[in-house]
Structure formats: C-alpha cells, structure tokens
Amino acid sequence: PQIRPLKGLLVGCGFFARNHLHAWSETKGAEIAAVCDLDVERAGRYAEEFSIPQWHGTAEVLASGAFDFVDICTTMETHEALVALAVRHRVPVIVQKPFAPDIDTCRRIVANAKAAGVPVMVHENFRFQKIFRRIREILDSGEIGELTFGRLSWRNAIDVYSNQPYLLKTERFMIMDVGIHMLDLARFLFGDANAVSCLRQSVKEGLAGEDAATILLRHDNAATSIVDVSYASHRFPNPFPQTLGEIEGRLGSIQILEGETLLVHSEGRQRRETIEADGRNWTSDPWTQIQDSVPRTQQHFIDTLLSGGAFETSAEDSLQTYALAEAAYRSAESGRLVTTAEL
Ligand code: NAD
Ligand code: 89Y
Known part of the structure; x- marks a missing residue:
C-alpha cells in the first residue's frame, strides 16, 4: 500500500x-x-x-x-x-x-x-560521508585488526566567515563548529572515549573564540586518537572540506589522503581506493563531499522514525560526543587531562 x-x-x-x-x-x-x-x-x-x-x-x-x-x-x-x-x-x-x-x-x-x-536526532552528517562509511566497512571486515591509534585532521583556510558570520562572535567556536564533527567521527571509528586533553588557539585576530584546537583522546578500548582542527592553515590547493588522517590497527592501517583516497595497508601490501562523488545536480565543489552526506543523514532520520529504531546520532547518544567537546574546553582552560566521568 x-x-x-x-x-x-x-x-x-x-x-x-x-x-x-x-x-x-x-x-x-x-x-x-x-x-x-x-x-x-x-x-x-x-x-x-x-x-x-x-x-x-x-x-x-x-x-x-x-x-x-x-x-x-x-x-x-x-x-x-x-x-x-x-x-x-x-x-x-x-x-x-x-x-x-x-x-x-x-x-x-x-x-x-x-x-x-x-524522538530527537542530532544532524551529524560527517559520519554519513561515503568515505567514512567505506572506512567503517573495512574496520568491520577485520582487515586491519584491533585499533590502536588514529588521527583525524581538518586543516584549511576557507573563508568560513562570509557564509557563517556568527562564527566571528562565537566564544566556543572551532571545537563546536568542526571539532564536534571530528569527535563524532572518532567515536564512530574507535568507539567511546573517556579522557581528553586539549590546547586551543586563536590564530586569526579579532575572534571571540578559538579557530584551531588540538585534542588528544583516550578511548575505552585503549586506543589513542588525535583530533586537530584549524581554519588558519594555508595550503594550496585548499583541502576543504576533507578530513585527512590515519587509522592504525594491530594488523594494518588506513591513510585518509587528499582526493578522497584511502591507502589501505594490510598483509604486506598497500591498496588504493578512491571514493567517487554521488553526482547530484545540486552539489558543487568544494562542498560536494559535505552536501552528498546530507541526504543520507536525513534518510537515516526518516527510515529510523518509520521503523521505530534508534538513531545512530540520537540526542542521547550525542551527549557522549558532546561530553568530549565539553571536556576539551575544560582541559584547555585548566591545562590538565579531563575525564568524561568528571563532567
Ligand atoms: P544561519 O545563521 O545562516 O541561519 C539560521 C537561520 O535561522 C537564520 O535565517 C535565522 O533568522 C533563523 N532563526 C534563528 N532562530 C530562529 C527561530 N527561533 N525560529 C525560526 N528561525 C530562526 O545559520 P547556518 O549557517 O545555516 O547554520 C545553522 C546550523 O547549521 C548551525 O548550527 C551550524 O553549525 C550548522 N551547520 C552545519 C553544517 C554541517 O555540515 N552539518 C554546515 C554548516 C552549518
Ligand atoms: O560549519 C561547518 C560545518 O559544520 O561543516 C562545514 C562548515 O559549514 C564550514 O566548515
């Protein structure tokens, strides 16, 4: 019917x-x-x-x-x-x-x-990017084994302030704006984390908050990850909006390289995989990678609403992602490692 x-x-x-x-x-x-x-x-x-x-x-x-x-x-x-x-x-x-x-x-x-x-879901679209869905598949296959280390790095110098001028006046700026996406990805890939150490920087003059941060996470499975974000990194060509980095396991590793390329190292060999854009007529570079993730995020919301299941990024689950951001601010303020249990 x-x-x-x-x-x-x-x-x-x-x-x-x-x-x-x-x-x-x-x-x-x-x-x-x-x-x-x-x-x-x-x-x-x-x-x-x-x-x-x-x-x-x-x-x-x-x-x-x-x-x-x-x-x-x-x-x-x-x-x-x-x-x-x-x-x-x-x-x-x-x-x-x-x-x-x-x-x-x-x-x-x-x-x-x-x-x-x-039901409430947080629109957290980065984990719905095709590249992170593919990485999740590789991790689930067991190819690189139990995870031990990772780095998720978002560094560029796009003029974010023209489209989103409110960011100039936001005191909790970069960790909330892009750090939160990376912290969600860290949980999506490595599982929950319980302790955070963070340094924040305001590189551009006149900002109310930070435009760069370096965050160290201790995950429940004993893996370590580093999340680093910056809107003050001058690279040509500009890598926006790619999340780059690496994921290491006991049996292999994955490098996340520019051009939406994965270099998978396992069994003594390396393999290159390139992720293709979906090809929608309303997307345009450099935003395509982000734009393509939005329909998948919204479809997940509707499908889950109709099935009565649990959203991947339900409001309740997102509290754990948010706790890592909150701990990052408290660590940056206090200069010490902050556990999520303290919050
Ligand atoms: P924006 O300021 O351009 O737009 C917000 C709009 O909401 C404004 O037009 C404002 O008038 C309206 N508004 C505010 N309060 C309202 C209310 N009570 N009722 C009705 N309308 C109201 O903001 P934006 O850049 O579109 O960002 C919106 C959100 O999306 C932010 O939280 C931002 O972080 C997020 N965002 C997410 C991504 C992503 O990839 N997930 C990318 C960009 C922005
Ligand atoms: O605000 C940021 C986000 O959430 O995704 C991309 C963005 O719009 C600019 O970096």
Whole structure:
C-alpha cells in the first residue's frame, strides 16, 4: 500500500538550510510541507525556490498538528527552546549540530524529550560521508585488526566567515563548529572515549573564540586518537572540506589522503581506493563531499522514525560526543587531562 510521506517543518532558512531542502526533495518517505524563519521574507524566498506550499515567521505553527517531524537548522543557542516547542507538541526532531552551547543545556534537552517520549536526532552528517562509511566497512571486515591509534585532521583556510558570520562572535567556536564533527567521527571509528586533553588557539585576530584546537583522546578500548582542527592553515590547493588522517590497527592501517583516497595497508601490501562523488545536480565543489552526506543523514532520520529504531546520532547518544567537546574546553582552560566521568 502507498504510505503518505511524513510532513515536515523546516525551521531556519539560512546558509546551510539550502542543502537540507535539496536533500529533503530526494528523501524517500518525507516531504517539507512548510518552512519558517524569524525573517519571514527569507522563509518566503526559500518556499518559492523549493516549491513549498507554506511559509511562516515562527515555529509556533508546530501547534497546528500538521507536522510529523521538524528539521531545526538554526544556530546552537536557539535549539533548547525550539526542541522544547516540538516536544510540547509531540513532534519528532532532527536538529543541527552543535547540539547546544554547553553540556548542561544538552542534558536538559535530552531529559525533556525523553520524559515526553519524543524522538530527537542530532544532524551529524560527517559520519554519513561515503568515505567514512567505506572506512567503517573495512574496520568491520577485520582487515586491519584491533585499533590502536588514529588521527583525524581538518586543516584549511576557507573563508568560513562570509557564509557563517556568527562564527566571528562565537566564544566556543572551532571545537563546536568542526571539532564536534571530528569527535563524532572518532567515536564512530574507535568507539567511546573517556579522557581528553586539549590546547586551543586563536590564530586569526579579532575572534571571540578559538579557530584551531588540538585534542588528544583516550578511548575505552585503549586506543589513542588525535583530533586537530584549524581554519588558519594555508595550503594550496585548499583541502576543504576533507578530513585527512590515519587509522592504525594491530594488523594494518588506513591513510585518509587528499582526493578522497584511502591507502589501505594490510598483509604486506598497500591498496588504493578512491571514493567517487554521488553526482547530484545540486552539489558543487568544494562542498560536494559535505552536501552528498546530507541526504543520507536525513534518510537515516526518516527510515529510523518509520521503523521505530534508534538513531545512530540520537540526542542521547550525542551527549557522549558532546561530553568530549565539553571536556576539551575544560582541559584547555585548566591545562590538565579531563575525564568524561568528571563532567
Ligand atoms: P544561519 O545563521 O545562516 O541561519 C539560521 C537561520 O535561522 C537564520 O535565517 C535565522 O533568522 C533563523 N532563526 C534563528 N532562530 C530562529 C527561530 N527561533 N525560529 C525560526 N528561525 C530562526 O545559520 P547556518 O549557517 O545555516 O547554520 C545553522 C546550523 O547549521 C548551525 O548550527 C551550524 O553549525 C550548522 N551547520 C552545519 C553544517 C554541517 O555540515 N552539518 C554546515 C554548516 C552549518
Ligand atoms: O560549519 C561547518 C560545518 O559544520 O561543516 C562545514 C562548515 O559549514 C564550514 O566548515
């Protein structure tokens, strides 16, 4: 039987929402029935561009009962109130990273949603990049054995400030903006971590927060990983938005190289694998690798909502990723190793 698509409200018609709207138009089992933004003209422009029948100047329309889910694509300081609004009206939520400005707020959001039984997923799309799905497959095959060490490195100098000017004024900037993606990847690849050491740097002048950070993680399985992120690294050509690095196991290793290339070392040999872009007509370089991950993230949300299973990056699971970011800030402030048990 034909099941009607779930109807969604998209909240926040800013820079990144354009990728969400393109992705929703190809997500099976869902459609966006309305968009909203505090700037209602902005909402109207996106509604027109994406042929969405309704637009509004507030998310209060969630009270109408017309929506099966809400996609929150606003910056972190708005998430607690918006998720609470959705929870009040029993509407399942997918909400962009970073989850909230600090871990206590994340915990309140999770407790509130859990008490009401409303599903909430954090839109954490980097683990849905094809390259990390392929790495996960290689790790699951056992080819490189039990993991011992890894490094995930995001260093570039894109002018992030033109598209996302709010980052200039964000005190918890780089660890929240890209560090959180890397910490989620570290958990996706190596499993949970329990202790963090971190140094933060403000390289560009005039920023409210850090634009670079180096984070050392101790994982539960005794593996060590390093996450390093920077928006002040001048490389030509610019490697944005690639996450580079290496993963070492007892039987082999994987290098993550430029050009979405994996160099897999095992059984005394090396093998090269190159990941191809999906080839969507709405993606464009250099953003393709990120854009291609958005439909997969949203499809996971809808499929899991329909099946009643657990989201990979449920709000509750994301508390563990967030704890690593929170511990990173506390380590940078105190100059010592911080365990997640202390938080
Ligand atoms: P933006 O500032 O360009 O857009 C946010 C929009 O939300 C604005 O138009 C604003 O008016 C609107 N808004 C704010 N509060 C609202 C409310 N209560 N109700 C309705 N509308 C409201 O921000 P952006 O750059 O699009 O980023 C949004 C989020 O997406 C951020 O958390 C950012 O970190 C994240 N992001 C994620 C990725 C990724 O790859 N996952 C990439 C870029 C941005
Ligand atoms: O904000 C960042 C993110 O989350 O992904 C890419 C980005 O938009 C710029 O680096």
